[in-house]
Amino acid sequence: MKGFLSLVAGLFFAFNALAQAPTAAAPPEKINELVRLLQDPDVQTWLKDRKEAGPSSPASSTDSPNLAKLESATRTRVHEIITAIPSIPAEVAAAAMRARQDAISRGYAPVFVIFGGLVALGLFAEGLYRRLISQHQTLPGRLAPVGIFAGAMAIVFFAVEWPPLARVTLLAYLSAFILFRLAVVCLSAADIAASLRARLIVLVGIACLAIATAAVGEPLGVPPLVTAAISYCFSVIGLLFGIEAVWATSQRPRPWKAAVSVFLVTLWLIWCLNMRGLFWIGIYLLVLPAMLNTVGRAAASFVSDSGSLRGVLVVRSARAAVICLAVGWLALVWQFNPDTVGQRNPTIAALFYGGLKSVLILVVADLLWQLARGWIDRTLRTATDTTSLAPADAARRARFRTLLPIFRNALAVVVAVMAALVVLAQMGVQIGPLIAGAGIFGVAIGFGSQTLVKDVISGVFYMLDDAFRVGEYIQAKDYKGTVEGFSLRSVRLRHHRGPVFTVPFGELGAVQNMSRDWVIDKFRITVGFNTDIEKARKLTKKVGAELKEDAELGPLFIEPLKMKGVEEFADYGIVLSFAMTTVPGMQTYIRRKAYAKIRELFLANGITFAQPTVQVGGDEKDGGGAAAAAQAIRAQQAGSASPA
Template sequence: MGLVIGARGMMRLLTSIMFVLAVAGAGIAQTANPPSASPTAATASQPPAEVRQMLELMQTPQVKEWMAMQMKATPAAAQAEAGEMSALSELVDHARRHVEMVSDAAIELPGQVESASNIVERDVAPTGWILITTEVIALFLTGAVVELLFRLLVPKPRLRTSDDDVVTVSHHATANLLYRIVPAIVFAMATLVPLLAFSWPPITRSMAIAIAIALIVARFTGALGRLLVALVTLPSGDGERQISRARALFWFRRCALFVIYFAFGWAAIQLMLPLGFSEGARYFVAYILGIGLFAIAVEAVWHRPLDEGEHRSITVSWGLTFYFAVLWILWVSGFNLLLWLGIYAVLLPRALSVATLAVRSLHQAEAGFLAGRRIATALLDRGVRALIIAAAAFWFGRMIGLVADRMAAGQTMIDRLARGAIGGIVILLAADLLWHLARAYINGKLDDSRIEGALTDEERAGRARLQTLLPIFRNILAVVIAVIAVLMVLSGLGVEIGPLIAGAGVVGVAVGFGAQTIVKDVISGMFYLWDDAFRVGEYIESGSHKGVVEAFSLRSVRLRHHRGPLTTVPFGELGAVKNLNRDWTIDKITLNVTYDTDLVKVKKVIKQIGQQLLDNPEYSPHIIETLKMKGVEQFGDFAIVIRLAMMTKPGEQFVIRRNALAMIRTAFKENGIEFAVPTVQVSSEGHEAETRAVLARQLSQRPSSDEPAA
């Protein structure tokens, strides 16, 4: 304290010396330049006509306005440049002035306390101390009494499950939410009743408002804290808790004590404002109360619960203690920027983690109102995260002195950067929320449209199309949202995105020329999907490529051959695509019967076989038109060629065809219908030459060994 007083005396001494030197300098200047009293000298110093004309021009309004603008612009530019060059020195000067202000206030605090007591006496005197004390006691007790009556009239609900088991609200997320929040709302409303009902004196009313706010904050802190404890300790799907109840209760009690202590400390600082305490005195009291916050944080660090088998690290404990001490010193020194950066580094990740755990518990709990609701879960999860981060960003800007109207005006580079940074945070949070909502919706559609659960062919086809297009749309949407968000953030920071977009277009054209094949593949794939040429799970043929479509990417399709190999084919190489699994297929069968066969009988037998196929429960669901005889195809050299046909669902014709051929073989044998085969008759009764000629002719008509047989 002595050092501070000595410094103040030294500054006053220096100021006095500078004042004396300034007065002496003025006197010397007057002595060196005495005023002239001779009228002759005044007459001799009359300016020429040109000078008088120039002076007259300078008196015109236009010239005056222009000179005023120039005088304003030059100091502003010089001041901005000087401010940017001496930012660090300004911070140091600000910290020095802040410490001096608090030190002076500590010396003057007893006098301010006496003055405040006189103000309170004058404010309370017309009403009386007894009435004011009664009203303050009512303000403290009304909320608690009304909440107690509410709990007695509305007991803790107990829910009955389908197994006749009674479940309390601590195991039911929705009821637990209502049971924790509703009494806190009742408490808050009851606390406001004496604040509005009584006729408070002016200064006492301000004090009562601050106390009521602190009481309501403390009550909601307890309610929300116990709700979070109940949520994060709910058993997950495998029956295990995400956090042990003892650990959750430990951190809840410390955090609740910290917040309640902070709330009443804030109320105490607000009480000092109408009592006439100076700004330095309020800071001094706040710093003294901050020692209590420091003690709560240090106690939590040294007594924090450990997991089973974990050992307490003395280094970590001392490191966190030193960290909190540095934060308190930064607070006292007035370095708000570094202070809040340090606070956010500790609190923000923990707050986001707890919010995520709570939302996950609501989603996984069987009785939770978020169970099975993907979009609501994503909205609550990312929405809560967005609110926490946005509130932290705006509070950070407020604490370091970035007022909203100042940022909107954008006078300095720091204001513009701060405005762009906060706007960028909001844009990124909005983009993150939009992306997670879209992804949750698309993933839900993919899970609900699995091909295995389809009941009809139309439903299976629709689900296959969704399984094909939705993943690609999800990837494209992610890229679009990311690009738009980044461009908006850069624009908010003052970066000209027009040249950036133009440059990206030029680069895109150059890349397009250099990667024509890739561009061709991507564009071809878009049109294949647009035309719905094939879907996941369908068998296609294209040139030498064939197989079942397993998956897509932006430039290729993966085909699984029926023998097992997996082929990745770029879209640009597909060309014409033959889809073997679309709508229906017609299978044709050709039979050769002898010339003495009864064709009417053959038709009846084929009709009976077709009916048997329809009566078979294994084949009938896949048959669109059963096996029928279409008639005589042609007369061959040794047989009558007849044509059979049937219409089936794609991919099912092979099994039905095999069974139909087996049934035809059996039915023909039972009905005496013979298949025609080429025969050669050899006779030795004088026709040896003719026989050899016939054999030679038949051998010459057979295909060679290296040609495919007909």
């Protein structure tokens, strides 16, 4: 089918070119001959047979297994590379000679001399910078000298018109050297062991040298097979160094080391098979987590507070930039490697690009979520400190402590669901039926769990009514305690004796909030019938003034202690009523202090507290009879108690 389509496309472009070119009129006898041939039954039969046989022949070529083609191409490629390895020294020497002759013939020094001079110039500029500017231990402070080194070399390199071969060679190896130095600085700032750092530096040096050598191969006239053979040799050296680093520096058990070694060998084979997209995915799995941590720490060094909005934005944006660059590089590798099996398969290509878009979507979702969560956490930390605040501000912060955790949980669910739906859409999944199915499923769940729905909706309305907040003491039915937190369906109450109640919102009913605004505390004291009421009132007023002037208790009062008057006449004395208005939650503590002061002051001024008494009285006859009856009872009890 592919050959048939190519033939049709070729004929289309050929006919298009003929249509645009100046044409001459065809002789009539040739046209008549063509019409006669087309009307011939034998010709028509032949055309019909060709038409029926046409689609089958290309299909037979495309139906051959891709695995066999891949195996044959790989075998041929390996044979060519192995054949080209012995010619590497001669080709490298010839390329170096061509570059040297090109520079000398134009009046320049050899390339390696120019390279050494540019490096020496860069090091000289870097040394001056280090003398003038004090060295900083942060990552930006360590990168600045390397930037001066690269800038000095770049100025001279672009200011001089170098010979063509020398220009390409210098650009490749100078760039590789600068990248190597940047990697060394980043690895020095990373929190890793010294032995592992040294091996990673060697690996980075091998990779930079290999990339530069492969880049100058074609301009210097090195055959492509020899350039590929050089790359394969460098890759083998890098693979051996990587495996040695795993076994020499890691403290993990042997099975883990063996698994990592097998993974590295698998990555090398994938690279040899020219499956570059899959190869870079494996590389990302190895180095991307550590790279993200390093970049995050480097970005955090630019801000004073990494927990602030600016700090979160800088750190997360830096990590997101690394991920976006990795995704972009993967897309370029995939685009510039069109001969792979996955590139020729539309389904795999669609999944690949959908996966890249999904990664970017998840990065954006993570950035938005981190910004929102950082703002909520900072607001919650601020809302916990309510000292030296006006009552209205303290109430507003208490409401923040109540609502923001619920809002954070709901926002996390919304961001996760939206990101998942967009990712599924990018992967080619039709999310319309999913949304409709989720709606139907939600209705079914709602009918099946009416109690849960009732609890959630009741909680929403409790929050809208501002019925209680975190830290307030409430009572609802048989439950009472301090509100410690919420979930979507329940509230957690801590009783003053310690037990914790987790009460569904639907079970609360009417809520009595004992911690809102102010509290009027009333209590009663019974004094003797002969008490001077006015004197007791004045003494109570004095107690209230002393409590109000107290440094600890004074700020807790809204209205001072007062005696309201006589409440009732009891059996043993006069009941006096007292009242005071305090801040919520402190009334019991203040009442105890008031009890102590009232007792002390009342007793000091001759006011006695009523006590139950029994008075025996009457005339002498009755008194004598009562005394005789009591004596008879005692005698009877004594007689019954004596032994028989």
